[in-house]
Amino acid sequence: MKEKILEVKDLTTRFYMVDREVTAVDSLSFSLCSHEILAIIGESGSGKSVTNLSIMKLIDEPGKVLPESQILLKSGDHYIDLNKLSEKEMEMIRGNRISMIFQEPSASFNPLFRLGGQVGESLRLHGKGSKEDAYKAALELLEQVHIPNSKMRAQDYPFQMSGGMLQRMMIAQALACHPDILIADEPTTALDVTTQAQILGLLKEKQKETGMSIIFITHDLALVEDFCDRIIILYAGSLMEEGPARDVISNPMHPYTKDLLRSIPKPGMFKGQDTLFAIPGKVPDPGQIIQGCPYAKRCRFCTAECMESKPLIIEKNGRKVRCFHAYS
Amino acid sequence: MLTVKDLVKHYPLKAGRFSTSADKIHALNGVSFTLGKKQTLGIVGESGCGKSTLAKTILGIQNPDSGSITLEPKETKMQYIFQDPYLSLNPKMQVKDIITEPLLAAKMITKSEIPDEAEHLLELVGLPKDWGSKYPHEFSGGQRQRICIGRAISSRPGIVICDEPVSSLDVSIQSQILNLLLELQDKLEISYIFIAHNIAVVLYMSDTVSVMYAGYIVESAPPQELYANPMHPYTKLLLSVVPEIGKNKRIFEQKITGEVPDLIHMEAGCPFYSRCPVHKEICRKANPQLKPGEKNDHSCACWLYQ
Numbered sequence: 281m282k283e284k285i286l287e288v289k290d291l292t293t294r295f296y297m298v299d300r301e302v303t304a305v306d307s308l309s310f311s312l313c314s315h316e317i318l319a320i321i322g323e324s325g326s327g328k329s330v331t332n333l334s335i336m337k338l339i340d341e342p343g344k345v346l347p348e349s350q351i352l353l354k355s356g357d358h359y360i361d362l363n364k365l366s367e368k369e370m371e372m373i374r375g376n377r378i379s380m381i382f383q384e385p386s387a388s389f390n391p392l393f394r395l396g397g398q399v400g401e402s403l404r405l406h407g408k409g410s411k412e413d414a415y416k417a418a419l420e421l422l423e424q425v426h427i428p429n430s431k432m433r434a435q436d437y438p439f440q441m442s443g444g445m446l447q448r449m450m451i452a453q454a455l456a457c458h459p460d461i462l463i464a465d466e467p468t469t470a471l472d473v474t475t476q477a478q479i480l481g482l483l484k485e486k487q488k489e490t491g492m493s494i495i496f497i498t499h500d501l502a503l504v505e506d507f508c509d510r511i512i513i514l515y516a517g518s519l520m521e522e523g524p525a526r527d528v529i530s531n532p533m534h535p536y537t538k539d540l541l542r543s544i545p546k547p548g549m550f551k552g553q554d555t556l557f558a559i560p561g562k563v564p565d566p567g568q569i570i571q572g573c574p575y576a577k578r579c580r581f582c583t584a585e586c587m588e589s590k591p592l593i594i595e596k597n598g599r600k601v602r603c604f605h606a607y608s
Numbered sequence: 609m610l611t612v613k614d615l616v617k618h619y620p621l622k623a624g625r626f627s628t629s630a631d632k633i634h635a636l637n638g639v640s641f642t643l644g645k646k647q648t649l650g651i652v653g654e655s656g657c658g659k660s661t662l663a664k665t666i667l668g669i670q671n672p673d674s675g676s677i678t679l680e681p682k683e684t685k686m687q688y689i690f691q692d693p694y695l696s697l698n699p700k701m702q703v704k705d706i707i708t709e710p711l712l713a714a715k716m717i718t719k720s721e722i723p724d725e726a727e728h729l730l731e732l733v734g735l736p737k738d739w740g741s742k743y744p745h746e747f748s749g750g751q752r753q754r755i756c757i758g759r760a761i762s763s764r765p766g767i768v769i770c771d772e773p774v775s776s777l778d779v780s781i782q783s784q785i786l787n788l789l790l791e792l793q794d795k796l797e798i799s800y801i802f803i804a805h806n807i808a809v810v811l812y813m814s815d816t817v818s819v820m821y822a823g824y825i826v827e828s829a830p831p832q833e834l835y836a837n838p839m840h841p842y843t844k845l846l847l848s849v850v851p852e853i854g855k856n857k858r859i860f861e862q863k864i865t866g867e868v869p870d871l872i873h874m875e876a877g878c879p880f881y882s883r884c885p886v887h888k889e890i891c892r893k894a895n896p897q898l899k900p901g902e903k904n905d906h907s908c909a910c911w912l913y914q
Contacts, residue, residue, distance in 0.1 A: 323778040324749075442867065443655075472654035472805065472868075477849040480860035499779055502851035506858050529853060543783040546852055547808040550831050551648070551790060556812060558783040562748045578780075 282313035285460055285493055286335070287359065289350040293327070293334045295343040302567040304330040304343070306517040312461065317487060317494045319504040319525065322514035325563050328497045331514070332463045335495075336378060337362060337370045353377065354460075375402040379454035383466040385446035389438040396422070396434030399453045406457055421452035425482060444475035448482065455486060462487075465497045480507055502544055505529045513537050516564050516574035518590075523599040533601040536575045573603070581605050609684060609799055610643040610666070610767060615675035617658075617665050621872065631872045635661040637823040638675070640898075641816075643767065646793065648800040650814030650831070652807045652846070656868055658823040659803045663688070663769045666801065685714075685765035691772040693752035697744040703730075703755055704740030710763040725762070732795075733758040734788060750781035754788065761792055769801045774809065786813060807850050811835055816905075819843050822869050822879035825898055829906035839901060839908040841884050878911065886912065 293305040305327040312318050322328040334345045345363055352359040353373070362373065379402075382388045389398055399421055400414030409417065415434075422430035425448040438446060447467060454462055464483065468476035484507065487494055496508055504511055504525055511528045513521040513536065521534040532538045542557035549556065561578040564570055573579070576586040583604070591604045618632040635658045643649045653659050664670045666677055667686055679686075687710065690696040697706055704726035711717045717725055727737040733754040744752060753773065760768050770789065774782040786809065792798060802813045810817055811831040818828040819842065827840040838844045849859050866883035869875075877892040878884070884891065890911050898909040 323780055444867075473807075473849045474654065474845060474864050477859045477862045478864050481862070484860045500851060501779070502853045505851075505853060506856050507860055540780060541853060543780060544853060545783065545786070545806075545808045545812045547811055547847060547850055548835055549808070549812045551813060551815070554812070556783040556787055558787050559780040560784075562750055562781065563778060565748075 282315065283354065284311045285314045285354045286312040287350075287352040288331075288335065289352070291331065291334055291349040291351065292346040293330050293339055293343060293349075294346060297342060297567070300567045304517055304566070305334060308514075308517075308519055310512055310519070310522065312493050312495060314460075314493055315487075315491050316510065317484075317496055317508040319496045319498060319508035319511045320514060321498060321501055321504065321511060323499055323563055325516065325566050326514040327517040328499075328514050329465055330517075332380070332465055332495060332497055335362065335463065336374055336380065337365070337367075372406070375454075375459070376406045376457045377459055378461045378463060379457070379459040380463045380465065381447070381450045381454050381467050383469050385443060385450045385470070386438060388450055389446065391438050393437075394434065395436055395438060395441070395449055399434070399449060400456060402453065402456045408457065417456065418452070421456055422449070424455070424486075425449070425452045427452075442475075443471050444478060447471060447475075447479050451479075451482060451486065455490070458490060459492060461493050461495065463495045463497070466499070467496075468503070469498070469500075476503075501529070501540055502546075513540075516570065518574055519593065519600065519602060520575065521599070521601045527599065533599060533606045534575075534603050535579045535581050535605075539578075539580070609645050609647075609680055611676075611678045611680070612642070612666065613640045613676045613678075615639045615662065615665060615677070616673045617661050617670065618673055633871050634823050634874045635871065636665065636672070637874075639820075639823070639825055640675075641818060641825065641828070643799050643801065644815075645766075645799060646797045647816070648793065648802050648814045650810035650817040651801065651803045651820055652805065652810040652817060653820035654805060654868065656822075656871060657820040659820050660771055661823075662820070663771050663801065663803055667769060679766075684767060685763055686767045686769065687760035687763065687765040689753075689756050689760050689768060689770045689773045692776050693749055693756050694776075696756055697752060699744050702741050702743060703747075706744070707740075707755060707758045708762055710759060714763050716763060729758040729762055732761070732792070734784075748781075749777050750784060753777060753781075753785050757785070757788065757792070761796060761798065764796065765798065767799045767801065769803070771803045772805065773802075775804065775806070782809075789813070807846050808852070819846065822871060822874070824879060824895075824909060826880065826910070827906075827908045828898065829903075833903065833906050837906070839906070839913060840880075840910050841886055841912075842880050845883075878909075888912075 289309050291308045295302040320328045333339050335351055349363050351362040396418045400418030403409050403414040427433050427448055468479050508525045511525045515536050521537050539559045543559055572587040573591055576582045591602050593600050593602045615636050617636040618634050621631045651659050665672045707729050708722050708725050726740040730737045735754055774785050804810050814831050817831050817834050818825045821842050827843045869879050878895050881887050881891045896909045896911045898907050900907045901913055
């Protein structure tokens, strides 16, 4: 059994709007082991990004991570609860022990500063060297993420780089302090497919070299099968299914996962020969009060009990699934 | 129905105050194809390959530098479906006015006919017919894209250009919209030019697929043929990096070298030369023409086959 580096227990994040309350993440529990790549899959409004902002304590008013939520990070031989830390203490965690990379690399750098300085910034902020040391380290980092002419490119501004190169820069920046956990929020969604493959390759390479754990957030189920170790499927803020990546893809248990897999067009499907499965209906609106299973309205296997009460998670054989009919 | 010949579009870059010569972005460098009735031409390529420029030029939003676009018959109507349904609907208009606007503009109906026509169109695109007096903000992304589709088909166009119509939608909604487009094509005998970066989606939607790279069509074939026997190294690359469930493709282990070519300073040879794993001496010197291979409906622009 690998050791757990992060354990999230009953994470509930709620947004208190003027006219309604929106529970973006609803008592979500999961853990992340060392050297593991964990995928969090979900559509818009599923709570996947809020989960990761909650871990980083980046939820602003009117949002709130409820006090009973626990986010336990392994620190030496004990665990600290990030949800109880002050902003000052949290600053020592962010970018140092947990780093993030985002979907839109061009929006994540300051356009007015040269990239080299920005890449090494976290070293300086965490007191791991002077400005010169940080810049030197940044040059090394750029080489590690395979940026050609790294010395020259460090002098460039963000607008001078392509999306793929900028995403490499962001990975370099995130790796600067040797974090234990890297949270990658849709890191390849804005990129072309060929660039996507390169960035995934780079993430895998760095993960192997440094032994860090990665939380990989995406909407693309097809991407994670052989890239990630474990998958969590979220829908409307709730965990629907969890398990080893290969098992979940080859043998999905929740109807939502099954439907999702069938509705992704695969190369080799042609008009007139194949019909793509379409999930009826739409994702529930944020703030909509759902009594039963969040997926009930769109589900092919929905029964009366699904509409009445929300199923609990059934844990069995290393798999978790939230469905009344999973084992019947 | 539509014949496009040698379409060229270069965008001039603004010259600086002190510079004398202005460079150009070579967005389209001679694109030719034909589109038949009730057919779908799929265009696949990465960002910057010229696929949206092609769409805009065909539609006459931009004028080509050279080349010709011929419609047969001449009165054939064309419409456009955009990528982002959040940006392409006027938030201050009711849905019934949005969806019938092309009809009104073409004087095909009078104002008093709007409600009836809107009901009919809403039904066609799978929305409740009494939702005409709602505003766009009351709809989800998928529903908005349905409104956009309703607006596009309202004037019974012969050709609809779909520019990445599903890439901003959730996975579970995408297949609904794709199937709706196919259903409408069947019902209304529309031809589509279907543009997307996802080759799986393009293969599913099209009768012919053209692969674009750096403003050129580098390969063109029926989807089954393209999928089974890709010829151009770029098509092979695209197929090898598209995520595919259950295939254990390990796309993160693919060796991909080079970057997309500089569209401002285009060099003489094949535009794919710098990234091509099988390039030869000639590839650097001259750009291959798109030529039919052994099978007549499968053409490819690559020196390996010429």
